[in-house]
Each structure stands twice: as structure tokens, then as C-alpha cells.
Amino acid sequence: MSVTQETLARAPRPGAEVLAEPMRSRWSPAVFATDAPVGDDEIASMLTAAAWAPSTGNTQPWAYIVTRVGTAAYDAVVGTLSNGNSGWVPTAPVLIVAAALTGEWEGRKGMGDYALYDLGQSVAHLTLQAQAIGLHSHQFAGFDHDAAAAALGVPEAYRVMAGIAVGRLGGDEHVARAAEGDVARHTKDRTRLGASEVGYDGAWGTPFTG
Numbered sequence: 001m002s003v004t005q006e007t008l009a010r011a012p013r014p015g016a017e018v019l020a021e022p023m024r025s026r027w028s029p030a031v032f033a034t035d036a037p038v039g040d041d042e043i044a045s046m047l048t049a050a051a052w053a054p055s056t057g058n059t060q061p062w063a064y065i066v067t068r069v070g071t072a073a074y075d076a077v078v079g080t081l082s083n084g085n086s087g088w089v090p091t092a093p094v095l096i097v098a099a100a101l102t103g104e105w106e107g108r109k110g111m112g113d114y115a116l117y118d119l120g121q122s123v124a125h126l127t128l129q130a131q132a133i134g135l136h137s138h139q140f141a142g143f144d145h146d147a148a149a150a151a152l153g154v155p156e157a158y159r160v161m162a163g164i165a166v167g168r169l170g171g172d173e174h175v176a177r178a179a180e181g182d183v184a185r186h187t188k189d190r191t192r193l194g195a196s197e198v199g200y201d202g203a204w205g206t207p208f209t210g
């Protein structure tokens with residue numbers, strides 16, 4: 001079966017129809033539209049969503065380094081990618097590197113492990129804002145974090161945790177040009193544990209069935 005956007009009903013998946021937008025529609029494509037740019041206003045809107053996430057004691061222990069295709073910074077991030085990510089990540093016009101404040105920087109500190117917790121929540125806000133304004137995102141951990149931190153000048157007080165590929169969903173023509181492995185990643189079945197598998201009712205081990 002050829003892979004077309006019609007055959008690609010990636011979201012919502014069965015069980016996810018009850019979600020509110022933009023959670024309902026969010027998914028992580030592995031084929032972006034290489035020729036469709038992302039505007040600075042859109043990037044600013046994503047960063048604003050990230051900045052408005054709640055955090056422990058309002059410490060806001062996160063930082064984002066935005067890189068755009070065609071720049072040395074973008075190429076530096078691409079140069080650190082794992083083999084599995086080196087095909088699909090560069091199809092996105094914007095790569096954002098997310099870092100958590102695990103040390104002290106300019107008088108500010110995170111709250112221990114909660115810096116990592118807070119960064120994850122902030123990234124969730126960023127990715128949902130991206131979805132809400134018509135973009136897609138796909139996070140990735142498969143890159144050399146230290147090399148990326150050095151190339152982008154990230155201070156030691158910040159720990160690079162993930163990259164976020166952002167762009168517009170690739171069309172059939174982009175899918176047709178993608179490598180087989182990336183198309184497989186793009187079209188893989190999206191599954192989740194159910195609410196009764198991740199939720200307990202009153203005590204550990206009693207599935208939430210409500």
C-alpha cells in the first residue's frame with residue numbers, strides 16, 4: 001500500500017478521541033515539509049507557551065536554543081545526530097535544543113530533580129502550542145548532547161536534555177522521497193497503555209476503571 005496522507009490517520013488514535021485539542025491531534029511525524037518555513041512569530045509563540053509552563057517555586061529552569069535550517073548552528077546540531085535520527089530530523093526547518101538548569105546561572109537555580117520535571121512540562125507546552133498553530137513537532141534524545149552543548153555555547157549549569165524538530169507535516173511528495181526507515185518511523189502504529197493501566201483507584205494495584 002502506498003503511503004499517502006489519506007492512509008496516514010495518525011491522530012487521534014482509538015481511545016484518544018476524548019482528548020481536547022490540541023492534544024487530540026498531536027503526534028510526532030518523521031517526514032516534515034522541507035520546503036515550508038516556520039516564521040519567527042511562530043517560534044516566539046512556542047517559546048512563550050514554554051515560558052508560561054508551571055514550575056517548582058516558579059524557578060523556570062529551562063532554556064531553548066533555536067536553530068534554523070541554513071545556519072551553522074542548525075548544521076552543528078545535525079552533525080551530532082545519532083544514525084537513527086540523521087535522516088528524518090533534518091527534514092524539519094527548525095531544531096530547538098532544550099536544556100534544564102541543573103546548576104547555578106546568574107543567581108538562578110533549579111530545584112534539584114525538579115528542574116528536569118519542569119523542563120519536560122515546559123516542552124509539553126511548547127509542543128502543544130506548535131500543534132495549535134498548525135505546526136508539528138517531534139522530540140529526539142538521540143544526539144550527542146555534550147557536542148551540541150559545546151557547539152551552541154550552553155553553559156555548564158544547564159544540562160541539554162532533548163532536541164525538538166519543528167515544521168509542517170510532509171506531504172505525499174516528501175514521504176515519497178524519504179528513506180524506507182524514516183517512512184516506517186513516520187507511519188508506525190501509535191499505541192498507549194490505557195487509563196486503567198496507568199491509573200490506580202485509591203491504592204496501588206487497583207486499576208482505575210471509572
Ligand SMILES: Cc1cc2nc3c(=O)[nH]c(=O)nc-3n(C[C@H](O)[C@H](O)[C@H](O)COP(=O)(O)O)c2cc1C
Pocket residue numbers: 026027028029085138139140141142143162185190
Ligand atoms: C524525551 C524524548 C526523546 C525522544 N527521542 C526520540 C529519538 O531520539 N528519535 C525518535 O525518532 N523519536 C524520539 N522521541 C519520540 C517518541 O518516540 C514519540 O513521542 C513516541 O513514540 C510517541 O509517539 P507520538 O509522539 O507520535 O505520540 C522522543 C520523545 C521524547 C519525549
